Amino acid sequence: MRIATWNVNSITARTPRLLAWLESTGTDVLCLQEAKTTEAQFPVAELRELGYESAVHATGRWNGVAVISRVGLEDVVKGLPGDPGYEDVQEPRAVAATCGPVRVWSVYVPNGREVGHAHYAYKLRWFEALRAAVADDAAGGRPFAVLGDYNVAPADEDVWDISVFDGATHVTPAERAALADLRATGLGDVVPRPLKYDHPYTYWDYRQLSFPKNKGMRIDLVYGNEPFTKAVTDAYVDREERKGKGASDHAPVVVDLDV
DNA sequence: ATGCCCCACGCTGTGGGA
Secondary structure, eight states: EEEEEEESHHHHHHHHHHHHHHHTOOOEEEEEEOOOSSSSSHHHHHHHHHHHOEEOOOOOSOOOEEESEEESOOEEEOOOTTOOBBBBBOSEEEEEEETTTTTEEEEEEOOOOOOOOOHHHHHHHHHHHHHHHHHHHHHHHSEEEEEEEEEOOOSSGSSSSSSGGOOOOOOOOHHHHHHHHHHTTTTTOOOOOOOOSOOOOOOOOOSSTTTTTEEEOOOEEEEEEEEHHHHHEEEEOOOOOHHHOOOSSOOOOOEEEEE
């Protein structure tokens, strides 16, 4: 089984590339983030023509997540139980589904904006809710993973130049502690291999030639429990999909499983 | 070549991204 996560930065802008990518890679399950549309406008029909079912949690201009599967789609949960919300709004940042033998969450962790900002506190509270929501599945015997845009670089090596991030979000001890607390439920980091260069970055800013210069970050992560990680036969960042006109600023992370 | 920001909303800018 081939399972992937990809922040598409608007499903509307990315549908042609998404459909072509699903076909060319033979991906069975995709956890998608930043749909940036409503559930009604999500391209469910186009995906169904390719043989995929869609579980979509999206409400409009911002955020929006989905699980797309051609190997079954059961027990869908939209939203994080205990979601703290931001300014009294529970944003669409998490959706879960069981796809054949595997259960997954597709997550889009809040950005945080600046250390000390209310959005940063929200980010940390959101991580705590995520930890609580996945603990039972993480400890269970079924292959389970939380895939998505975590908006945290797990280690200094996961950004191109740590000195640039002095005082910034995405690299703070508190954010990394939140990742560690999440892993402590029984999840391991499935680190993909890069297709080029030394480090498996998954995001490159659109500006300042970041991609050609490989000024990237590894912030799209796959955290799996032991039944999941034991089944992994390969994992890579599909940087080819970051190239050219009409690319997302994130590349897909692809994981092959023997399940 | 990988190439100098892009998305939605909705309008001549604004907010958000990281």
